[in-house]
Amino acid sequence: MEVEGMSGIEKKAAAMAAAEEEEVGRKAAAAGDVGLKELSRKLNDFAKERDWEQYHSPRNLLLAMIAEVGELSELFMWKGEVHKGLADWDDAEKEHLGEELADVLLYLVRLSDICGVDLGDAATRKIVKNAVKYPAPSKEDA
Amino acid sequence: MEVEGMSGIEKKAAAMAAAEEEEVGRKAAAAGDVGLKELSRKLNDFAKERDWEQYHSPRNLLLAMIAEVGELSELFMWKGEVHKGLADWDDAEKEHLGEELADVLLYLVRLSDICGVDLGDAATRKIVKNAVKYPAPSKEDA
Amino acid sequence: MEVEGMSGIEKKAAAMAAAEEEEVGRKAAAAGDVGLKELSRKLNDFAKERDWEQYHSPRNLLLAMIAEVGELSELFMWKGEVHKGLADWDDAEKEHLGEELADVLLYLVRLSDICGVDLGDAATRKIVKNAVKYPAPSKEDA
Amino acid sequence: MEVEGMSGIEKKAAAMAAAEEEEVGRKAAAAGDVGLKELSRKLNDFAKERDWEQYHSPRNLLLAMIAEVGELSELFMWKGEVHKGLADWDDAEKEHLGEELADVLLYLVRLSDICGVDLGDAATRKIVKNAVKYPAPSKEDA
Structure with a gap:
């Protein structure tokens, strides 16, 4: 997180937002779900710690x-x-x-991240688009 | 959810757990994350509403x-x-x-579900396994 | 080769055609080229000798x-x-x-054969089709 | 074909070899077989005539x-x-x-060519290698 130039209040708000997000992640995990951004962050840390970011170009990740x-x-x-x-x-x-x-999944999440695509958002929107393209018969025939 | 044979208290507990999970899902979404089980549920509903479950065999989904x-x-x-x-x-x-x-992603999530694989869990465990296989240099060299 | 009901002359002609084809195969090989039907025949013999034909369904071969x-x-x-x-x-x-x-290549040749597709013929026709679809500029601009 | 520095006899021999190869190709085609080098040459001409060689890098062709x-x-x-x-x-x-x-097939042939791999030769050798790895039962059990 970039904090330079932030006021004390902004820093506090950012820290609270981060803590809140982490808390949601913990609860989601406790409820048995795993989030795509959560995976994305883990993979980013994983690559950074091993100095592997240099290999993670879009086509390298796609072929992987x-x-x-x-x-x-x-x-x-x-x-x-x-x-x-x-x-x-x-x-x-x-x-x-x-x-x-x-x-x-892990390479797909990483590829999306490196391409700047929010995969969870794209997936959610694709489901909506598919629902419009293929309307459920019950809604059609009712 | 299978409720037959549940006592009143069990039913209430199950309903509360479901509500809790939904609440976590909403919060995760609000925090900008999308869960894999959430996607899995949506795709299951989508297929059921269109009577597409008959086409969703593992190899059909893999080829898709x-x-x-x-x-x-x-x-x-x-x-x-x-x-x-x-x-x-x-x-x-x-x-x-x-x-x-x-x-x-959507076919991968659906394929996992039809195969009875908890994809989020599998991904989380794979990251741990990879961390053991490829230890971060900082932890090695420190 | 199905020979029942063939006259003596037909049998002789068929044998000569087979020998001719084999001779062409030998010459092609000597000239450094390998034919797709030649590969197809070899793979068919290979599977038959090992009783592997039972596994060679189209989707098995495609996934392989x-x-x-x-x-x-x-x-x-x-x-x-x-x-x-x-x-x-x-x-x-x-x-x-x-x-x-x-x-x-070997799985592609085998898959084509099991599907009843003459791959060399299909490839030759596809090149012609592509030449029509994408005319060479020299022929256009001349 | 590189002809510079060839003597008259060498040039004549090269021309005869080329004519012979073409003749074999014609006969192979007449016998209903299509050679991999023949396809490779056609694809090379096709790309050259359209100035597409600039796009035919190994990874571009692999992804295609x-x-x-x-x-x-x-x-x-x-x-x-x-x-x-x-x-x-x-x-x-x-x-x-x-x-x-x-x-x-066409992209596979072109990819092989651009990588400098003789695909027909590689396929022929792979069949031999497989025959050694998986001996036919009849030869084993006899």
Whole structure:
């Protein structure tokens, strides 16, 4: 946070806002949800601490995400049709699947951040746009 | 929510927990964050309202996500190296980028849900795992 | 080859055509070219000999190809812009690249075959279609 | 072809070799096969005539190929399991499929060429390597 030039009151307000946001994050986590900005911040810290920001250009991150999509596809490739809930997958496979899904998400969140896109906002707006494009029949037919 | 067989007190507790979770969601949104479970719930409602659940098998959703990864790649394909922040992209391109990033996210969230994977939890654990695998130099060298 | 009901002359003609085709394949190989049908036949024999045809459904092969595209992307992901000819890649990297490109091709050829698509013919027609869509300036401006 | 410094005999030999190769290509095409080098040459001419070589860097071509993989996936995404031969696809869908398979191939061939990889050679060697890695049971068990 850039604090230079802030008055004492502004600093206090900023600190309170940050604390409030953190509190919301904690509660969201306690309620079992994980926020996209929260992930974005964690990944930013992670890269900064390791001096990896130099590698995180948009196309590098996109290709890294595609590599993870490939690993995700590998889990599904010889299985024929797979059913909801993956009843016949063993625990190791499900654990592995969680990791690959997470890897795709983490690069997607990081790519969005590096491109200056607010991913949560974009997703929320896309759902609204889709709802307009594909109206629910119940609302149509009522 | 399954309420059959619940005592009056249990029902009240469940209702309070649900209200609490919703309240946290509202606050998180107000603080500008969007939760993965929140998106998951929205997508589930969206599919249910349109009777689309029948199409949402794991491999269908995976291929739909890959189709969106293709559209995302299309935005970057003839650009040569792209720099952080996309200074030379116009607003229409950035808007389009936000939509494609969102599309990948929405199918990823839905795929995770249909597979029974808690994506936020998986992502949080993957960050911890990565931190162990790649320790930050400052902590190493201090 | 289906020979039942063929006359002696037809059989002889078919045998000669097959020998001719093989001869062309040998010459093409000697001249340093590899044909798509030739690869398709080799992959078909390969699968048959290992009783792998049961796994080679279109979507299995598509996901296998995507897994290979992921491995190919992995070779390019942290490199920033890469220049024609890969002057700064070492021999091991180039060898690895050749393998990943080959893997994508082999699954693409097999997928096409299983779908009943003549890939060489489709490619030849696509080049013609592209030439119509994007006329060469020299022909335009002359 | 680099001809400077060639003696008259060398030039004649080179011209004869080129004519021979072309003849083999013609025969291969007549026998219904399409060679990878033949495609590579066509794509090279195509790019040169349109002054597109400036856009054909390795990562640009890789991302263009991935965009086509996305379009290919789109054809399969809502279909559930698809069977060999695509008996229930209509002609327009099959035609479209041929185009998408061709698009992936053309970018793959061009990417290989720009990277200096002989794709046909790499594919041939990969099949041999796979045969060693996965010996055919008949040869094992005999």
